[in-house]
Amino acid sequence: MGLIEINHLKCTQCGLCAIACPVGIVVVGERFPETVEKIEKRCITCGHCVAACPTAALSHCRMAPEECMDLASDWRPPVEKMEQLVKGRRSIRRYRPDQVDRSIIEKLLDIVRYAPTGMNVQQVQWQVYLDPAELEQLTSITVDWLYTLLAQGAPGIKGMLKAWERGEDPILRNAPHLIIAHGKANDPAANYSSIIALTTLELAALSFGLGTCWAGFLFQAANKYEELYDALNLPPGHIMYGGLVLGYPEFEYARIPTRKTVNATWR
Ligand SMILES: Cc1cc2nc3c(=O)[nH]c(=O)nc-3n(C[C@H](O)[C@H](O)[C@H](O)COP(=O)(O)O)c2cc1C
Ligand code: SF4
Ligand code: SF4
Structure with a gap:
């Protein structure tokens, strides 16, 4: 044909x-x-x-x-539902220790395949951590990096290190899972695509009763601290473009906090 x-x-x-x-x-x-x-x-x-x-x-x-899957005639969620979904999403920093079934994470990633990518190249790749011991190791290496920053006089780190010294996990929040988006370092569009995919994943996770939080410090360390980059063991030539911790929230929020008003210029 x-x-x-x-x-x-x-x-x-x-x-x-x-x-x-x-x-x-x-x-x-x-x-x-x-x-x-x-x-x-x-x-x-x-x-x-x-x-x-x-x-x-x-x-x-x-x-x-x-x-191609049929599209249901009522596939668009009503505005009130969508508003609750987007505004009700919170960064979850307290997790139950329960593991999420691998089949659920597979379904999530299957949904997220449909996040838009420039020119439809669909280049996002995932590294999914199922073993909490591996997360502990990644937290520990990220904390090592933070100590090196502290020694160089970097501000705003002491509180996090104090939390670590108290036995808390200020990096991956004791979540049972971590999902990393990675791609070729020389792909100028991989950054956008990964962030869009992760953002889509964050919203899709809500339907499964799951919570997420961006692993911002791990992300910074991954691209600045060789020990952590090595520990991630990504394919050659790949870098981490972002990551989310994932698990069942320890509690549900009762209301939606306020945010700044819309800042838009209308022409
Ligand atoms: C970062 C980014 C830039 C894009 N730029 C354009 C664009 O300039 N023009 C356009 O027609 N589509 C653009 N798209 C849409 C993609 O081509 C589209 O997402 C892809 O072909 C998949 O189609 P779908 O979104 O209908 O699934 C862009 C998408 C992304 C994520
Ligand atoms: S979209 Fe319309 S014109 Fe195109 S193949 Fe289908 S029926 Fe024919
Ligand atoms: S670009 Fe998209 S719509 Fe156009 S022929 Fe190819 S698949 Fe069909």
């Missing part, structure tokens, strides 16, 4: 596939949709042509309509 194939019995010639293609590859031909052959190689396999077709008449050479 070519880039796309049209089932003439199903096609109603509505033209939606053509207007959905972000690259302009699919156009309305004399009767049925066709492609502009000389720009076919610019196809980003976004699947918009397949997904837009109301009658499943269009097959892409890398994506048949039968492979």
